[in-house]
Amino acid sequence: MLEAVIKKQLRDFSLDLSFSVNDGSIFVLMGENGAGKTTVLNCIAGLMGPDAGSIRFNSSVVFDAGIGINIPVEERRIGFVFQRSAVFPHMTVGENIAFGLRARRKPTVFIKERVGHWLKAMHIEDLVDVKAGNLSGGQKQRVALARALAIEPALLMLDEPFTGLDAENIRLVKELTRTFVTSMKIPCLIVTHRVIDCRDVGDNACIICRGKKEWEGKPENLPGCSCRNDYV
Amino acid sequence: MTASSVKKKITGTLTCIAAGVLIVAVALYLVLPILALFFRITPDLFLASLADPEVKAALSLSLVTSVISLAIVILVGTPFAYIHCRNQYPGKMLVDTIIDLPLVLPPAVAGMALLVLYGRAGLVGKYANIFGISIAFTTLAVIMAQIFVASPFYLRQAKSLFDQLDPAYELTARTLGASPARVFAHVVVPLTASGLVSGAVMTFGRALGEFGATIMFAGNLPGVTQTMPLAVYVNLAGDFNVGLTISILLVLISFTIMIAIRFLAKTEVSHA
Numbered sequence: 039m040l041e042a043v044i045k046k047q048l049r050d051f052s053l054d055l056s057f058s059v060n061d062g063s064i065f066v067l068m069g070e071n072g073a074g075k076t077t078v079l080n081c082i083a084g085l086m087g088p089d090a091g092s093i094r095f096n097s098s099v100v101f102d103a104g105i106g107i108n109i110p111v112e113e114r115r116i117g118f119v120f121q122r123s124a125v126f127p128h129m130t131v132g133e134n135i136a137f138g139l140r141a142r143r144k145p146t147v148f149i150k151e152r153v154g155h156w157l158k159a160m161h162i163e164d165l166v167d168v169k170a171g172n173l174s175g176g177q178k179q180r181v182a183l184a185r186a187l188a189i190e191p192a193l194l195m196l197d198e199p200f201t202g203l204d205a206e207n208i209r210l211v212k213e214l215t216r217t218f219v220t221s222m223k224i225p226c227l228i229v230t231h232r233v234i235d236c237r238d239v240g241d242n243a244c245i246i247c248r249g250k251k252e253w254e255g256k257p258e259n260l261p262g263c264s265c266r267n268d269y270v
Numbered sequence: 271m272t273a274s275s276v277k278k279k280i281t282g283t284l285t286c287i288a289a290g291v292l293i294v295a296v297a298l299y300l301v302l303p304i305l306a307l308f309f310r311i312t313p314d315l316f317l318a319s320l321a322d323p324e325v326k327a328a329l330s331l332s333l334v335t336s337v338i339s340l341a342i343v344i345l346v347g348t349p350f351a352y353i354h355c356r357n358q359y360p361g362k363m364l365v366d367t368i369i370d371l372p373l374v375l376p377p378a379v380a381g382m383a384l385l386v387l388y389g390r391a392g393l394v395g396k397y398a399n400i401f402g403i404s405i406a407f408t409t410l411a412v413i414m415a416q417i418f419v420a421s422p423f424y425l426r427q428a429k430s431l432f433d434q435l436d437p438a439y440e441l442t443a444r445t446l447g448a449s450p451a452r453v454f455a456h457v458v459v460p461l462t463a464s465g466l467v468s469g470a471v472m473t474f475g476r477a478l479g480e481f482g483a484t485i486m487f488a489g490n491l492p493g494v495t496q497t498m499p500l501a502v503y504v505n506l507a508g509d510f511n512v513g514l515t516i517s518i519l520l521v522l523i524s525f526t527i528m529i530a531i532r533f534l535a536k537t538e539v540s541h542a
């Protein structure tokens with residue numbers, strides 16, 4: 039379970055948000071551009087420090103401004119898929135998936151086994167030796183997902199994971215995300231601005247506006263798109 | 271055919287001719303002096319001069335010092351540029367300007383400045399001298415002059431590459447558990463490698479051609495500090511063919527460098 043209380047002064051407004059995500063559950067963060075969605079992800083990942091608040095995964099505290107705990111990013115064990123996937127274009131698909139395990143100095147045999155497992159899980163076995171720079175958008179997104187999940191994260195975070203994908207790949211990425219969040223029993227946080235994605239994939243959702251929570255609830259009850267064209 | 275269409279056709283032809291003349295004139299202005307070097311000497315004389323010990327000494331000194339300078343610039347400059355780009359610190363703008371300074375500074379002034387600092391009576395040089403270390407007028411001085419003058423070519427290139435690199439690659443690598451050093455070695459350097467190599471090639475070319483700072487700070491001792499450009503200058507009044515031979519060698523090396531850069535620019539890794 040992820041529990042986050044984040045307060046941070048941004049340039050134009052202050053971010054002040056608290057939410058929790060259960061294990062095996064997908065929480066969708068929605069909001070306009072510049073509402074603070076990506077900042078929330080960056081704070082949880084440890085790429086930015088909140089001014090106040092606390093972030094904990096299950097019982098372990100990764101950040102607490104009150105008692106001065108701030109676990110460095112590389113030790114937080116978060117699977118973070120960035121916008122446009124950011125697969126390493128100079129590495130093969132296999133090397134991409136192995137990256138986190140190598141960084142954590144896992145035994146070679148173990149890495150090989152895990153890479154094989156994830157290639158199969160993501161239906162990309164035939165791409166193992168292909169340079170990731172040569173992949174299509176949908177393939178890159180699956181490699182990025184495999185790379186993030188291979189480190190057995192305590193939390194999965196996806197920033198706009200469906201942007202730039204065709205319908206078939208959007209469906210596939212949603213399905214894979216759901217499958218592994220459920221089977222690995224980890225909380226998952228997805229940032230998106232499309233209502234349809236939110237309804238397809240989310241268990242719970244929240245809309246933030248200028249750093250504050252505007253609405254929280256089940257995706258099917260999401261306020262309509264009458265006034266907000268950009269949620270369509 | 272109407273009068274106006276004839277007029278249009280004539281104007282078009284004249285524009286074409288003017289454009290052609292301009293292109294040919296600029297190209298010739300740049301290439302004629304180079305060609306003149308090749309026409310001034312016969313292949314036999316060229317080959318005979320190549321065997322001249324003075325030419326050999328200048329060639330090997332130039333290559334060895336330039337390679338050492340380049341290695342130092344890469345080893346120190348790459349992490350420097352990365353740290354500089356990724357951090358905000360007081361005086362960053364100033365450092366940015368200082369890096370570019372040698373580009374606009376006359377090389378003779380650079381040589382003078384190095385001499386004033388590291389010479390026998392220089393601010394640092396006099397203390398080095400106490401320990402029996404002399405810097406000026408040694409091969410070390412040649413290398414120092416080359417680094418001073420040529421490093422901006424590499425540093426500028428490295429800085430712009432690191433600035434342009436999508437931060438998502440590094441951030442992803444960090445969340446996957448990689449230390450900053452690992453991210454630098456396994457993600458940043460490979461993704462910018464071809465650009466870094468072309469910066470390195472430019473730096474090598476500039477170091478190889480260094481003249482002003484070298485003659486001021488390192489002097490002109492054959493075999494010790496007399497690099498190829500210095501040997502060209504000396505032989506203006508000595509063996510003219512030796513000067514020509516070294517010049518032609520430098521032209522050939524420069525040309526190879528330009529081709530190498532073109533080639534590298536084409537094989538750049540496509541970013542995701």
